[in-house]
Each structure stands twice: as structure tokens, then as C-alpha cells.
Amino acid sequence: MTSYNEEKLQHYKEKNKNRARLLIHCPDQPGIISRISEFLFSHDANIVASHQYSTDPEGGEFFIRLEFDCPELEAKFEQIEVDFQPIAAEFNMDWKLTAVRELKNVAIFVSKQPHCLLELLWEWQSSDLMANLAVVISNHEDTREMVESLGIPFYHVPSNKDIRHEAEARHKEILDEHDTDLVVLARYMQILTPEFVESYRNRIINIHHSFLPAFVGARPYERAYERGVKMIGATSHYVTNDLDEGPIIEQDIGRVDHRDHVEDMKKIGQTIERSVLARAVKWHLADRILVHQNKTIVFS
Amino acid sequence: MTSYNEEKLQHYKEKNKNRARLLIHCPDQPGIISRISEFLFSHDANIVASHQYSTDPEGGEFFIRLEFDCPELEAKFEQIEVDFQPIAAEFNMDWKLTAVRELKNVAIFVSKQPHCLLELLWEWQSSDLMANLAVVISNHEDTREMVESLGIPFYHVPSNKDIRHEAEARHKEILDEHDTDLVVLARYMQILTPEFVESYRNRIINIHHSFLPAFVGARPYERAYERGVKMIGATSHYVTNDLDEGPIIEQDIGRVDHRDHVEDMKKIGQTIERSVLARAVKWHLADRILVHQNKTIVFS
Amino acid sequence: MTSYNEEKLQHYKEKNKNRARLLIHCPDQPGIISRISEFLFSHDANIVASHQYSTDPEGGEFFIRLEFDCPELEAKFEQIEVDFQPIAAEFNMDWKLTAVRELKNVAIFVSKQPHCLLELLWEWQSSDLMANLAVVISNHEDTREMVESLGIPFYHVPSNKDIRHEAEARHKEILDEHDTDLVVLARYMQILTPEFVESYRNRIINIHHSFLPAFVGARPYERAYERGVKMIGATSHYVTNDLDEGPIIEQDIGRVDHRDHVEDMKKIGQTIERSVLARAVKWHLADRILVHQNKTIVFS
Amino acid sequence: MTSYNEEKLQHYKEKNKNRARLLIHCPDQPGIISRISEFLFSHDANIVASHQYSTDPEGGEFFIRLEFDCPELEAKFEQIEVDFQPIAAEFNMDWKLTAVRELKNVAIFVSKQPHCLLELLWEWQSSDLMANLAVVISNHEDTREMVESLGIPFYHVPSNKDIRHEAEARHKEILDEHDTDLVVLARYMQILTPEFVESYRNRIINIHHSFLPAFVGARPYERAYERGVKMIGATSHYVTNDLDEGPIIEQDIGRVDHRDHVEDMKKIGQTIERSVLARAVKWHLADRILVHQNKTIVFS
Structure with a gap:
């Protein structure tokens, strides 16, 4: 690139x-x-x-x-x-x-799966996502090379339920240092504490890999496969302290059929996830979203 | 009904x-x-x-x-x-x-194929199309029973290229009598004269059975089949004196594949035509469309 | 018509x-x-x-x-x-x-809302739904005129939870009399008993007005509105004794936004419901659906 | 990466x-x-x-x-x-x-715009496009770094109408050397000679940035903007010697409205182009496409 x-x-x-x-x-x-x-x-x-x-x-x-x-x-x-x-x-x-000329500072959190991060980097590179990509934080090393090759700082901050508070202390330090306006969870698989969520109220965007409120929680593609649905989806939303219950910003779906196993659904889903997340982030950056009573008004 | x-x-x-x-x-x-x-x-x-x-x-x-x-x-x-x-x-x-409380007077022109007319009648019956359906005019008798059963006046006015002017004289008489605000061509297969078009400038909506500007003119489904396209479409537009060249209001498409013959395309197309025309008519009735330089601004 | x-x-x-x-x-x-x-x-x-x-x-x-x-x-x-x-x-x-030349005998159950019934009647009239529409059964009188005007027998069989068994005894009588192959629940708002469901195993098609498994049960549009979703859907499925849990045949969705209230969602939803149900019924009639372990294989 | x-x-x-x-x-x-x-x-x-x-x-x-x-x-x-x-x-x-275990050798031709190339590289990297990406050939240097960083040979072969034959001689040399099975034109903006096309009959896939047969030829987005269409599209097809007239493999569209200028259409179009080309290439690699009388049969 x-x-x-x-x-x-x-x-x-x-x-x-x-x-x-x-x-x-x-x-x-x-x-x-x-x-x-x-x-x-x-x-x-x-x-x-x-x-x-x-x-x-x-x-x-x-x-x-x-x-x-x-x-x-x-x-x-x-x-x-x-x-x-x-x-x-x-x-x-x-x-x-x-x-408008003042770009927002964005921090991206990611775990192992890179497709959503990649989409955001791509959009940013081609000047379709107007922001300062200030920092990428991950609980894994997998995406470091890709991020640093673009000149973006990458921080590996291990996290799991036992060290959640230490990890978040480090997260806050990094976010403060980069004067972060928006946090994007680009398939970041760790739970955030209520304190963290509160300090970035309506400024943390997550991508959930299902058509909410269907398949709230873990393993949505596996459950979609079990149920035999004919469409799978993805949902971007602001994070609140109710898991997958925050204000929905954008959703989209893709068709599947009886031949599609869990792995096929995941691949089809990746394409949906990356575009649904990118649209939500762009709308936020363009100040197009207002939140009222756990719903969004999107002036698109 | x-x-x-x-x-x-x-x-x-x-x-x-x-x-x-x-x-x-x-x-x-x-x-x-x-x-x-x-x-x-x-x-x-x-x-x-x-x-x-x-x-x-x-x-x-x-x-x-x-x-x-x-x-x-x-x-x-x-x-x-x-x-x-x-x-x-x-x-x-x-x-x-x-x-808003003053409903517009609408005249529908139709030839033999009833699907677009039916959609409009259906929407009107279920109060989703807020207008006075003042009159239906056709160059055939086929749809008379359906129209009159709903209490709407139906006029059979034969038309072809040899009697175009006589037919239009009669059309104008009928439209004037019903104080018509909008003319909808719901698969009406006769050409209108420039004088007629001018007298209803930006107030005649046509449905063309292709994804314009592909397949301008006659027999679009036959030509779509010949070309081997993977999608067919429909276009609603205001009528001008350039055939199929007026300001486009709405378009939509449907997927076809190698198994679909011309007859299949026509059936798939009918569903697209009826929804594309209905949306355009509703937007016009709600004063959502402005025309500028042969394009529409649709505030939907 | x-x-x-x-x-x-x-x-x-x-x-x-x-x-x-x-x-x-x-x-x-x-x-x-x-x-x-x-x-x-x-x-x-x-x-x-x-x-x-x-x-x-x-x-x-x-x-x-x-x-x-x-x-x-x-x-x-x-x-x-x-x-x-x-x-x-x-x-x-x-x-x-x-x-293929032997058409299946179809019975349609409907309550007050006519849009799904209307779609099936329309498709049938235009020879796009190849079946004998043998009978329409309703717990209300609303659609009698429309049905009988097409020469199809209409039976009003009152039903509610107190007289469920009497109603179903009457249903069976009517279905047997018409040698029914397929029962279509075109927005029929009564629960069927396990005995009835068993006697038409994989031969009762229902339309549910949500994108299952989201909004199982009653009032899905109200709940979709409350949740602030950006898309609503409909699902056709074979009926089993687990409410809204039967094998899914087809699903589709439509976009909504913050301006759409419950009533708007219902209107947008009606268009989705009618096409999703019609596709499922046509596939069943064309022997395109196999059921295996609560999922469908649809050879479309 | x-x-x-x-x-x-x-x-x-x-x-x-x-x-x-x-x-x-x-x-x-x-x-x-x-x-x-x-x-x-x-x-x-x-x-x-x-x-x-x-x-x-x-x-x-x-x-x-x-x-x-x-x-x-x-x-x-x-x-x-x-x-x-x-x-x-x-x-x-x-x-x-x-x-199936024998992967096809693929050569990608590209000019300045990298989005289609990038999509193919991405799919290939994530093992969703099962092929040997043998070589990338371009008439510009722009994408060299990106290609070589993935370990794929990159050849800069200048081309224009004056040196077409020299360029193609070089192309053939490179393609032969890599035992090429499929040539993908990922927004390659040069015309190919009839001899070249003939030697890769039904093995050259092009992406055209319009919904063919609308806007055959140059500057389709500009012409789509001029015409005021409400949807833009992209078409992947096998290359024949009739410009943009070869057998269509896949098409897709995206919505635009009156606010979208040519630049906006190009951005919306890029997303469509990249997915339409990737689907066509994957179907070809999986031997899912048969060509008959300038149409494709796609067993998807």
C-alpha cells in the first residue's frame, strides 16, 4: 500500500x-x-x-x-x-x-480478525474516511505489521477478564495521549467496563456480527446456522453497558442458503460487517448521528 | 375487494x-x-x-x-x-x-397489461396512495370491470397513430372535466403528442420496463434476454418529447439468470415495474419532487 | 378483476x-x-x-x-x-x-388483514401461482366479498382460545371436503393445536411479520420500533408446535429509519410479507422444498 | 499485510x-x-x-x-x-x-486505479480466492510496491495505441512464462488486440464501470451523472473484440441520488466494481461458468 x-x-x-x-x-x-x-x-x-x-x-x-x-x-x-x-x-x-476542517482523532480496537480494521485502513488511505487514525490497540500482535506499515502507532495491550482493569487503565492512558474523540471496536472481543463506556458515552462504535436483536451475544453465525436462517446480517451500534443493546446506527444483510455452513456464513458476513461498520464510522465523523432514548437519528 | x-x-x-x-x-x-x-x-x-x-x-x-x-x-x-x-x-x-388536505386529481392511462394499474388501485384502496383517483382511460376494454367495480369512471378511447389527434382531443376533454392534476401512464402503449405533453409538463409519469438508459424504446425484455444481462430493471420518469429521455424519478432492479426466458423476465419485471411506478406517484402526490435540467431532486 | x-x-x-x-x-x-x-x-x-x-x-x-x-x-x-x-x-x-399437470389443492386461512391473501389471489389470477385455490377460511367476515367474487368458496369459522377445538373440527371437515394438500396462513392470528399441525406436517406455511429469530411472538413491529432497528423483515416458515420456530423457507427485509413510526413499519412490512409468503408458496407448489432437521433445502 | x-x-x-x-x-x-x-x-x-x-x-x-x-x-x-x-x-x-487441488495461474492487469486489484489481493490473502496469483502487469508503476510486498512479481509494461503491438508481445512473453490460465483486467484502461483476445478466448475477465448495456464505452460515471440515473452499476464480462459486448458474468448496482456528483458516483461505484469482479473471478476459478452464444451459464 x-x-x-x-x-x-x-x-x-x-x-x-x-x-x-x-x-x-x-x-x-x-x-x-x-x-x-x-x-x-x-x-x-x-x-x-x-x-x-x-x-x-x-x-x-x-x-x-x-x-x-x-x-x-x-x-x-x-x-x-x-x-x-x-x-x-x-x-x-x-x-x-x-x-469541518478539524479532523477527529480515532482509536481502533481490534482482536485477531483483521477484516474490519483493514476496511477502515483502506477507506482512510483512499481519503474516503476523513479522520486522524491516531492509534490502533489490540490484545494480540497479529495486525501490528499492517498498522505500522502505514505509519500508525500500534499498541499491544493484553486483556482478559482477570486483568480487565489494568488493561483499561493502559487503554485510557493511550487514548488520552492521542486526545481520542472516537473509539471504534473493529471486532474487539473483550468486554469493556461501565466506567470506560461512560467516559466515552456515544463515542464508542461496535460492530456486532448479527442482525440485532437476533443472536445477541456470542457465536451468532453458529446460531444462525443452527436456526436455518436464509439471511445473515451485521449491526453497528454505540456501546452501552447492556451487551449488544446500545443505539443501532446501521444494519445490513446478505443471503445464505442451505449449502452455506458456518464457515461460509462467516465469510459472507465479513463483507457485510466491514461495510456496515465503515458507514457508521463515516456518519459519526460527519456529525450525522444524534442519539435519543437508545435510538439514533441518522441524517444521511 | x-x-x-x-x-x-x-x-x-x-x-x-x-x-x-x-x-x-x-x-x-x-x-x-x-x-x-x-x-x-x-x-x-x-x-x-x-x-x-x-x-x-x-x-x-x-x-x-x-x-x-x-x-x-x-x-x-x-x-x-x-x-x-x-x-x-x-x-x-x-x-x-x-x-395537504386537498387531494390531487389523478388520471390513469392503461393499455392491456393491468399489473401497474392494479398496484395503484390496491394502494389507493388501502389508503396508502392519497389522491382522488378521478378516472381511468384505456385504449382497450380489458380493465373496465375492475375499475368500475371500485366506483371509478372508466373511458374507453381507442387510439393508434392514425387517430392520435382525435383520441387526444377526447383525452383532454375527459381530463379537463375531472380537473386532472396528474396523469399516470401505467403501461400505456401509445405515443403522446408534443402538445399534450407540453400541457402536462412534469405532470405525466411513465413507467418504462427497463433500467434506463439501457433498452430505450420497444421490447426491452426481449433485448435484455438477447444481451444476456444478469439484472433487469424498471424506470419511472416524467414524460418529455424525447422518448424515454425524461427526468428519471425512480429505478429498481431484479436478478435474473440463464434459466430465465423472456416470459420469466416479464414476470419478474412486473413486480419491479409496479413498485417503481407506485413510489414515483406517491412522491409526486406528496410534493417531494422538483425538476431541474432534466433531472429530479427527490426529497424522500 | x-x-x-x-x-x-x-x-x-x-x-x-x-x-x-x-x-x-x-x-x-x-x-x-x-x-x-x-x-x-x-x-x-x-x-x-x-x-x-x-x-x-x-x-x-x-x-x-x-x-x-x-x-x-x-x-x-x-x-x-x-x-x-x-x-x-x-x-x-x-x-x-x-x-406437474396435477395442481395441488390449497386452503388459505386469513384473519382481518387482507394484504397477503390479496397477493396470493392476484398471483393466482394472473396464472403465476399454479394451484387450485380450493377454499378460504377466516375467523372474520371481512374478506368474504373479495374471495367469493373470484368464485372461491369462503367459510367464516369463528375461533378463539375458548372454542379452538370446535373451530378446528370444522376446519378439518372443510379441508377434507376440498382434499387439501397445503394450508397457507396468510396472516391468520389464531394458534393451531398440535393435533392439527401434526396432521399437516410440513404442509402448513405461515408468514411471520419479523426477521426471525428476531421478534418471535406478538407485536413484532411495535418491538422493532422500540428497539430502533434500521431494517424490518418477514419470514415464511412451515408451522411446527414451537411458536415461530418451524423450518424457515424464505426471508426478506426492508429499510426503515428514525422517521418511521409503527404504522409506517407496518406498511413497509406488508410489501415484504406478501412477497416472502408468495415465494414460499410457489416453491412448495413446485416441489422445490425439502425439510431436514428443522431446516429447509430450497432448490430454487 | x-x-x-x-x-x-x-x-x-x-x-x-x-x-x-x-x-x-x-x-x-x-x-x-x-x-x-x-x-x-x-x-x-x-x-x-x-x-x-x-x-x-x-x-x-x-x-x-x-x-x-x-x-x-x-x-x-x-x-x-x-x-x-x-x-x-x-x-x-x-x-x-x-x-480441484490444481490451482489456476492468474495474471492481473491494472492501470492506475488500485481498488479492484486490492480486492483481489485481499481475497487471495485471506484464502477466499483459490488461485496462484502468478503476476501483475501494469502500464503504470503505482501499484508495484503493494504487489511486490506480497511476494508477487510485478511488471511495468508501458502501453498506448502507438506501441500496442510491442506491449502485447511483452505481455504474451510474461503470460507464457507464468503459464497463465486466466487474465483479469482489474480496471486496465488499454484496448487489447483481436489476436490477444483470441489467444485467451473466454479466459479474459474485464470489469466495466456501468450497468451494461447502459453506458458502453468511456466515462460511464460522467454519463450516468448527466442522465440523472438513480442507480449506478458495474458489469464483469469475458472480453471479446466488440467493446463491452462480451458475455456478461455478473452485475450489481448501488443507489445514488441528486446529491451525488460524479466523484461520489465513482466512490460508490468502486465498491460495486470490486465485488462484481471478485465474484466473477471466483466463479471462473471454480469452473462454474459456461459460455454459449455470447451469454454465460453460471452454476453458482
Whole structure:
């Protein structure tokens, strides 16, 4: 593989130097959009994309994602944040403003199976996954060579149920050092502690190798084979402390038939897993996902 | 089949009595959304859904679809239209305001094959296609019984290339009489004249039984079979005077293999045709489609 | 709708008057195909399609479906059956020989929701579902008109848990009277007793409105909505005495997103249910399905 | 990436040491299957999979693919070939017998875009593509590092219309040297001469970046964008001397919408291209494809 295309990255940053995203969640009421768009217009911003969702126009919840261009964004960014606070307070908003040119720092956790990691590395190399791949952490050595050949730091941190807390202490150290925004579990086969999950709330994406809620837990392909299903699937979701019960981001399926044994299902499943995980990660990086009551709103 | 569910229809109208849709196309510039949303807020309207698309933030085209609730809409509707005109003029807008409770009048043209007509009748009966099915026109008698059993007027208007103009004169008479908003060609096998097409510009939806631009013209399944394709498709599009070249609304495909002869392809294709046409018609009825430079913007 | 196309039916019977199907399941060993094909050749039969599946060449199970043409089939049919018995005994075969021109008698059970029944009636009317639709049985009156308008007998047999046995006694009476080969539960919302299920072993096809094994049991769309899945599905399966645990025949899925409420999911689901059930019924009618250890082998 | 899993390869060869495949095409007549299966049984072979297709039972063409296990296959292979010749002659067969353990030698041609090459390398590395990747030939240097890092010979052979014959002379030299069975054009952007194509008849697989026959020729994504299609596709086919007109092996599609510009379509298309090409190559390697009258019969 060729090394990462620094030129494309600079092009992306340059192209998006004046672009920002505003994500908002608040109780619904008339006038929210009017107030926000007036605010942006008064700050010389031009809205280039907007997605809105209301759970119920009568007393429900309001969600919006806005993308806008604003000349001299870098200089004005903090002032925009300050100026928006009164509006946010008035409407009781959860909100986040992000500059598109600032790439998120991503850490990937992986165990032995490399296919999901490989897909993310590939997308990243071809500039389809816009992030800083800051670090890869594994409880095995298998993928070290592949990761380091791309110039990405690789840490081998052994982990199992007996040394979970020591391992996580080390994980946190590494994540902090790399100022990590997002943790991706690319077929990482260890359980995370509630403390760890809480510290990355809605910022840990897992890929589960079944069509949830079918086959929650271990050995989903074996159980799919036993049941004689005609389709297998994969599910990407944010991690919570209920195993495989976190907010679902994306799912997809593939056909199988009576000739497919467990090993065939695993191969067919790998292709599904890698694309389902990659889509979820890209949507997160593009600030397209809002979480509400254990469900996701994906503005795709 | 049971007769059309009048109760559901009334429920729909009641539920949507204060809901309207605003579709806008204009040159892009900062401040459009701010101006529109301020206008709606000042008229006590609450935006419940919005979709926006800009071809290019720098000097491109701007498209938006807004759905909003406004108390006492019926009484205020005309005033809102009047009040919006200065804004429309200022931004050089093409625009349209529609009241959701006012169903569009739809005429369906069909020849011998009934499957697309049947799908539309079915969707309409089960209240999934919200329209007044005003009339069915055919150059054959085959579907009369089915149509009239549902209480829908059926007109047999013979047509072929020698009597095209007489036939169309009669078509126009019928369409005018039923105040027709949309013409659906549900496998209608006659060519329309440029005058007719012009008088229903972007208001005639056709289903073509191929994955356009593959197999433009006659006998697409025969040609697909000859070519040995592994997938066949269907395309719904607005009719223009270039045969099968109008703006594409929706497409879908199905798999075929070496065992499928032309007759098998036709059967597989029928299922695709009927769903692709139904989706296009529903999107049109819900004011989800904008046309620009022979392409559609579908806010689905 | 036009009445059933008697002409097409006669054409089908005429075209297939010399065609038969042979389904076999036995322990695998070398020489089975040689023996069968030699037998057929010696009876002047020409194999026109064959599908084979072996669970494991070493001591596994062997399954085959053969379609063959044999001149004067009607006259020879019984002799072929007699002559095949020694081979069947030698290889310890479960087997079945069917004449393609003899249509199976089908009974459809339905409750209030008509969409699956409608799909089957439609396919039957357009000669895509080759069967005698012998009778429709319902615990409600809703679909009587639709069924009787096509000349199919309709029986209203009230049923609930208190009168289950009386209802089933009546069901059996009706099924026997129509010499029923296959029972299709087209959204029939009553539980069947073990005795009834046993008497139609692998001859009752149900449609479950979820992607099994997700959402076994009641209210699957409500539970899919609660869980926030991004896809919903439907599953057709043979009925056993374990609720929703019988051999799966076919599954399919459709995409949903955060905007889809339970009612939207139900509508999207209806389209999936009707096609998944229709495919399963057609495969059964064409003797394409073998059952082994609670799984299906579908030679599609 | 880790180096190729030699252990898995040996396991595959050992596991399949007694397995062979027999592909046959001949005029249809009764008794063919009987004759073949009797022959195999008399050679102690056990048929483990069979696929048959007849264009028309009355005077059509007959195609079959058989997979069988035969003890001591290596020792008996040539004798089986010799013994089968009289049968082949009697039925006027085109036929081919292959030993599964003998991997085919594959040459990949690529230009600048690496995604299809990468997919094939990936599948090969993970032992999902059972072949000897003998050599990669390119008219550019871009992919050399990636290829050589896996221990595969890479040849840079400049080519353009002025030096086509010199280039192809060099190509043939390299292909002969590696005893090449199959040439895969993994986005190779040069035209091949009729002589070259003829010398690898039905053994050159190309990936075309459109849903053929839509957008034959150059710049398909640009033309798809211009036309405003809602789906884009890719097609793998055997190369003939009619550009993009060879027998289609596999096709697939992906959805696009009004927001997708040419660059977006290319990215979406890459994912489709790589999977469509990989499937075609795997089917060819598994002897699953027969060609008849510019169409493929794929026994998948």
C-alpha cells in the first residue's frame, strides 16, 4: 500500500476551511428554525445543507443538523459559539458546533480478525474516511505489521477478564495521549467496563456480527446456522453497558442458503460487517448521528 | 375487494387540515432560509419537516421543501400566498404552496397489461396512495370491470397513430372535466403528442420496463434476454418529447439468470415495474419532487 | 378483476402433461445418481432439470430434485411408481413422485388483514401461482366479498382460545371436503393445536411479520420500533408446535429509519410479507422444498 | 499485510486431493445424465454436486457441471480422461475435467486505479480466492510496491495505441512464462488486440464501470451523472473484440441520488466494481461458468 495521501488531506482541509456543522436537540416549539437561521445569516453564514426531524410537532423533540459556510470561519469560530449561547439557553438546547476542517482523532480496537480494521485502513488511505487514525490497540500482535506499515502507532495491550482493569487503565492512558474523540471496536472481543463506556458515552462504535436483536451475544453465525436462517446480517451500534443493546446506527444483510455452513456464513458476513461498520464510522465523523432514548437519528 | 375506505380519507383530511407544503427553487444566496422561516414564524406556522439541496453554495441553485402546521390554515391560506409574493420576487423564486388536505386529481392511462394499474388501485384502496383517483382511460376494454367495480369512471378511447389527434382531443376533454392534476401512464402503449405533453409538463409519469438508459424504446425484455444481462430493471420518469429521455424519478432492479426466458423476465419485471411506478406517484402526490435540467431532486 | 383464466390453466396442463418431478432424500453413498438416471432412461424419461445437495460426501445425507419428461406419462405414472420401489428400498429413500399437470389443492386461512391473501389471489389470477385455490377460511367476515367474487368458496369459522377445538373440527371437515394438500396462513392470528399441525406436517406455511429469530411472538413491529432497528423483515416458515420456530423457507427485509413510526413499519412490512409468503408458496407448489432437521433445502 | 497463508493453501489442496470437476456442453438428448453418472460410478467416483441446464428439452443444448470425489484421483486422473473420450464422442460433447487441488495461474492487469486489484489481493490473502496469483502487469508503476510486498512479481509494461503491438508481445512473453490460465483486467484502461483476445478466448475477465448495456464505452460515471440515473452499476464480462459486448458474468448496482456528483458516483461505484469482479473471478476459478452464444451459464 502507498502511504497516506497527505496532499488529498490538505486539499480537504483547504476546501472546507470555512465550513462548520451545527447539531441541535431541544424541545419542539414554533420559531426554532427561524431563530437559528436568522442567527447564522446575521453572522454572514450561508446554510448549504439542513436536515430536521421532529418526533411530534405537538410537544415533541426537535433535532436539526445544519452545514454552513462562513467567511473567515477560523477567526470567528469562538465568537459564534459565544453568541449562540443565549439562543441555546432560551430554547433549552443540547448543541454542538464543529469545524469541518478539524479532523477527529480515532482509536481502533481490534482482536485477531483483521477484516474490519483493514476496511477502515483502506477507506482512510483512499481519503474516503476523513479522520486522524491516531492509534490502533489490540490484545494480540497479529495486525501490528499492517498498522505500522502505514505509519500508525500500534499498541499491544493484553486483556482478559482477570486483568480487565489494568488493561483499561493502559487503554485510557493511550487514548488520552492521542486526545481520542472516537473509539471504534473493529471486532474487539473483550468486554469493556461501565466506567470506560461512560467516559466515552456515544463515542464508542461496535460492530456486532448479527442482525440485532437476533443472536445477541456470542457465536451468532453458529446460531444462525443452527436456526436455518436464509439471511445473515451485521449491526453497528454505540456501546452501552447492556451487551449488544446500545443505539443501532446501521444494519445490513446478505443471503445464505442451505449449502452455506458456518464457515461460509462467516465469510459472507465479513463483507457485510466491514461495510456496515465503515458507514457508521463515516456518519459519526460527519456529525450525522444524534442519539435519543437508545435510538439514533441518522441524517444521511 | 372492499370499497374505498371513506372513513380513512376523512381521518387523513382532518388530521392534516392545518398542514401545508412549500416548494421553492431559486438562485442560491445567503439568507434564504432565514427569510422563509421568519416569514412562516410570523404567520404562526411551525415547520415540521424541511429538506434542502444546493447544487453549489457558490452561485448555484437552491431547492427546499418545507412542511408546516398553521392553525386555521384554511382561512389563512390565500393570505399566506399573497404575503409570500414579495419574498418570492426578491429571491426570484419558482414556488408552490399546497394544502395537504386537498387531494390531487389523478388520471390513469392503461393499455392491456393491468399489473401497474392494479398496484395503484390496491394502494389507493388501502389508503396508502392519497389522491382522488378521478378516472381511468384505456385504449382497450380489458380493465373496465375492475375499475368500475371500485366506483371509478372508466373511458374507453381507442387510439393508434392514425387517430392520435382525435383520441387526444377526447383525452383532454375527459381530463379537463375531472380537473386532472396528474396523469399516470401505467403501461400505456401509445405515443403522446408534443402538445399534450407540453400541457402536462412534469405532470405525466411513465413507467418504462427497463433500467434506463439501457433498452430505450420497444421490447426491452426481449433485448435484455438477447444481451444476456444478469439484472433487469424498471424506470419511472416524467414524460418529455424525447422518448424515454425524461427526468428519471425512480429505478429498481431484479436478478435474473440463464434459466430465465423472456416470459420469466416479464414476470419478474412486473413486480419491479409496479413498485417503481407506485413510489414515483406517491412522491409526486406528496410534493417531494422538483425538476431541474432534466433531472429530479427527490426529497424522500 | 377478471375471472380466472381457464384458458391459461388448460395450456399449462397441456404443456406439462408429460412432465413429472421426483424428490428424494436418503443416506449418501456412491451410485445414487447413476441408479436413478439409469432407471429414468430405461423408462424413456428425459431429465430436464436436476438439483442435488449433500450435507457431507462422507456419510451424510443426500437430497435430489429431478424434473423429467416422459411420453405418455399419465398412462405410465403408476407403473413408474411401482418400478421405483425396489430402488427406493435399496437406498433407504424418502421419496415422492408428482405429475406437474396435477395442481395441488390449497386452503388459505386469513384473519382481518387482507394484504397477503390479496397477493396470493392476484398471483393466482394472473396464472403465476399454479394451484387450485380450493377454499378460504377466516375467523372474520371481512374478506368474504373479495374471495367469493373470484368464485372461491369462503367459510367464516369463528375461533378463539375458548372454542379452538370446535373451530378446528370444522376446519378439518372443510379441508377434507376440498382434499387439501397445503394450508397457507396468510396472516391468520389464531394458534393451531398440535393435533392439527401434526396432521399437516410440513404442509402448513405461515408468514411471520419479523426477521426471525428476531421478534418471535406478538407485536413484532411495535418491538422493532422500540428497539430502533434500521431494517424490518418477514419470514415464511412451515408451522411446527414451537411458536415461530418451524423450518424457515424464505426471508426478506426492508429499510426503515428514525422517521418511521409503527404504522409506517407496518406498511413497509406488508410489501415484504406478501412477497416472502408468495415465494414460499410457489416453491412448495413446485416441489422445490425439502425439510431436514428443522431446516429447509430450497432448490430454487 | 501478513504474507500469504501457505498453511491454508496446503490444507485446501489436501482436503480436495480427490475432488474433480467435469464440465460438459452437448446437444440435448435422453440418457446423457445416465451415461455420465454410470461412467463415474464405474470409476468409483461419488458425485457431490451437480448443476444442469437445458435450453430446451426438445432439441436444445445441454449443459452440466459435476463435482465428484474419487479415491486416488491423482493416479487415476489421466485414465479417467482417456476412458471418457468415447462417451464424449458419442454425445458430441465439449468437455473439460479439472482437478480441484490444481490451482489456476492468474495474471492481473491494472492501470492506475488500485481498488479492484486490492480486492483481489485481499481475497487471495485471506484464502477466499483459490488461485496462484502468478503476476501483475501494469502500464503504470503505482501499484508495484503493494504487489511486490506480497511476494508477487510485478511488471511495468508501458502501453498506448502507438506501441500496442510491442506491449502485447511483452505481455504474451510474461503470460507464457507464468503459464497463465486466466487474465483479469482489474480496471486496465488499454484496448487489447483481436489476436490477444483470441489467444485467451473466454479466459479474459474485464470489469466495466456501468450497468451494461447502459453506458458502453468511456466515462460511464460522467454519463450516468448527466442522465440523472438513480442507480449506478458495474458489469464483469469475458472480453471479446466488440467493446463491452462480451458475455456478461455478473452485475450489481448501488443507489445514488441528486446529491451525488460524479466523484461520489465513482466512490460508490468502486465498491460495486470490486465485488462484481471478485465474484466473477471466483466463479471462473471454480469452473462454474459456461459460455454459449455470447451469454454465460453460471452454476453458482
